[in-house]
Amino acid sequence: MTNAAAAASSSSASSPPNPPPPSLSLMPPRLHALLCIYLPHPRPLVRLLHYSAAPGADGRPQQKQLPPSPSHASSELWIAKALAAATLLRPRHLPAFRRVDPSPLAAAAALRLAPCASSALGIFTALHCSPLSITPSAHSCQYIIVVLCKSGRQADALQLFDQMTTHYGYFPDARFLSFLVNSCMCANLLDASVTLLSKASEFGCRIEAYAYNKLMSLLIGCGRVHDVVALFERWIQDRVYSPDVWSFNVVIKGVCRVGYVQKALELVERMNEFGCSPDTVTHNILVDGLCRTNEVSRGHEVLRMLQRDGVCTPNVVTFTSVISGYCKAGKMEDAMAVYNDMVASGIMPNAVTYNVLINGYGKVGDMGSAVEVYQQMTRLRCPPDVVTFSSLIDGYCRCGQLDDALRIWSDMAQHRIQPNVYTFSIIIHSLCKQNRSDEAIDVLNELNLRPDIAPRAFIYNPVIDVLCKCGKVDEAYLIQKSMKEKGCRPDKYTYTILIIGYCMKSRISEAIMFFHEMVEAGCSPDSITVNCFISCLLKAGMPNEVDHVMRLASGGASSIQEVPSPDIQLKALILEEWREVIFPLAEVLHLLPVFLVLFTVV
Template sequence: MGMVDTLCTHLHQNNGSVENSLSKVKPKLDSQCVIEVLNSCHPKQPLLGVRFFVWAGFQSGYRHSAYTYSKACKLFGIQQNAQIIRDLVLSYEAEGCLVNVNMFREVLKLCKEAQLADVALWVLRKMEQSFNIGADTVMYNVVIRLCCKNGDIETAEKLIGEMSLNDLYPDLITYMAIVEGLCDVGRPEHAYSLLKVMRVHRCSTNLVLLSVILNGLCRSGSMEMALELLDEMEKGGDCRPNVVSYTSVIQSFCKRGQWTKALDILDRMKASGCHANHVTVFTLVDSLCVEGRVGEAYKLIDKFVVEHGVSYGDCCSSLVISLIRIKKLDEAMKLFMEMLSGDARPDTLASSLVLKELCMKDRVLDGFYLLEAIENKGCLSAIDSDIYSILLFGLCQRSHLTKATKLAKIMLKKSVPLQSPYKEGAIDVLIESGEKDLVNHLTGIRKGL
């Protein structure tokens, strides 16, 4: 008899004590074995399956993986049928089962996987009241994070206060959960105040936690406090702000039209030895363009290239995208062609947007000639595959058959599939023009991929 069969036999013939019966087997478990036993309990005996799963989770030499937690929750529909967790704990109580803290850790992990905040809180209370088992910091953290994700910050804060009464101290994971929760509900100022509490308890912060608070302050418009935190981070050793931190502050100032302050942060960024990236570039360039300050956007590109080492191609691509967004297609085209005639390489998004805009404006021939120019530059790999289909459809609809055939051959060479909803219209025109073999090859690309 195999291990799965042995476990199933002991599970179903337990004589009133599931855990005692299973423990007699002394199995060497693995995830495949566990899942097969769970399958034997589905769909008729879900409670028995969950009870086995909890027992298996703390056996010697085995721990559930993230996949097995997910599998168990989906198999027994725990998220939709939260009562099964309550029934599990109540069955322990009714049978007088000898439970331990490991069992409740597994139960809470199932609550975590199924995102059951209310049930997790009930389990926490039940283990203390009915089984006289005190929760540890890890168990509190599970419930606190679930409450925060559920928007129940008040309960999460009460649990943190309760921890100290039980001689437990919140750790970095605890504070990370409450900080994220506070920022999500628009209370980043309170999250910022917790940094002082963490210092009192000698709980170290990290860049991730500080960045969450900084981003929350920026989103809420508390810029004075955000700058205060940024200053603290710049003075810190391991928690110095990175490009994401600075860009978050820059973006917030840009949204408020405070360009001078945004540019001050850019200079401050450089002074601290942190260089901008393409997101920083787009944030500033796009904000200037939206406000009609295109000339300043052009000047800013030189600053990014010289002082921050961002490639000229990335900077110009950001400007091309921004010009398209403010309906300045001709100016975007001019800059794009300058890039192609020089050393700059346009990125995927800029190339695709320019071509798509030309097609939308019924300028498919301009789009085709631009595609050729991009191909001559060696940048065709930077075009989204659906753009080819849009362009081919447009050429076919306007009877530019020579150009359509040439584009179809380019697509065939690069194994670019013809996509719906442009597929049928283009195919009909190409077949009528005598290009049936080309169509057969082109429509066969997807099958061969």
């Protein structure tokens, strides 16, 4: 064996049988490992990524061509996986992909390999910006927008949508635009939804009326009725979309809710211009709006017109709206007349109808008729609900028949109906009015055991008030303490009751403590609270605290228009004391000169 042959044999024995190409040694190890996991044969892709790494005979980079792949789609997929891996793991190696000249198809496929929306957005930004600057396709833009919307990142989606339409010149189709609008509405981005729908005609999209109707309903729910009316009139004027009956019903309901019944009538008259006719829902909304604005007679006239024309048959909602309007006006005879007319028309009343009548009779103090309506309700097998019993309890309490109200309270358990927060409030308030504080506390404790009811301050305040009036300020404080433990924040009425209650017991220091707590809690004391507290402080001989209280009140309560000065308060207190002592002893006119002299001296 020659020396050359021996050297060749030694060299072949010490080297691996398939040495890696030079390009593989230049690839980052982590990226190469990731490619080996993703791809069954990564070496062709490696040569593609580093085709200029091996020098040629002339010393310049030798541009080697990758052997033809089995299919073009397979090559694009390999490139897409490499792009995604490099973007997420080794973004500094992205400039090497410029030699490959990735296509928009590969960039679009790379987006689908992202594990989350943030990664997808990062890949999109990296591939379509410098150094690669791959022009994205319309499909890529829409895909990343959908991913962002589904992840709750509507703001980023809208920003990318603006780039898609303004920078890249891609216009969405009706289906995609409807998806984006609906996603923004679900995220409560109502103004963005308005902007998108207003641009639908610019994009050449014809969006269904459903999207516009849903958006107007959400705006009305937020109290933006004026915006809805302006948008609706602009949209129909610009012929952005063709409104249907539901469109008009949404706007009519909104304007009726804020009392613009005349505007509602104008909209009803305009329905024929767009080939729409008012249906039963339209008339129900209109009748309810008229009755809510104390125009029950006009609402009843619309009901008679429906019965007379026969085009739209009134239903139980139409009759109940008129009955409710008469009940709120205290015209129970008219309400029963409409009820009888409804029954004669073959329309069966529902629980809402009976509840309206029971509540109306309770407010006028006719509990006999209210009980008759309740009995008729049970005879017709219409099951009562919590509103039924609450209306009966409220009616008995208004008439001073508290024991009957408590009997109805007990009957609720037999019907397996749980009282709600307003039922508790009615009972507790009525018990406190009759100074039955122990029973009121028992009902309050029962309320505290209900995990499904969030306690409210207006329920606790009557109990605290009756305890303070009875001189049981410590028990009232315990109620306030348990109130805060239940997560219910005291309001200004709670603090005012406690401050005056402790002042009446001559426990001024504790009253001052509650006043400080009231201000720190953000409850602005009104002028009545401040004046009563200052009067108590002056009676207790604590004029120095008056200035402090007035400073706190003026700094923390914007509702106080003017707080009297200590001198005026002192004069008022002296005059009050003189009036209490002297006026019972003599006539006012006989003491008028003395009264004026004292006022001048003070």
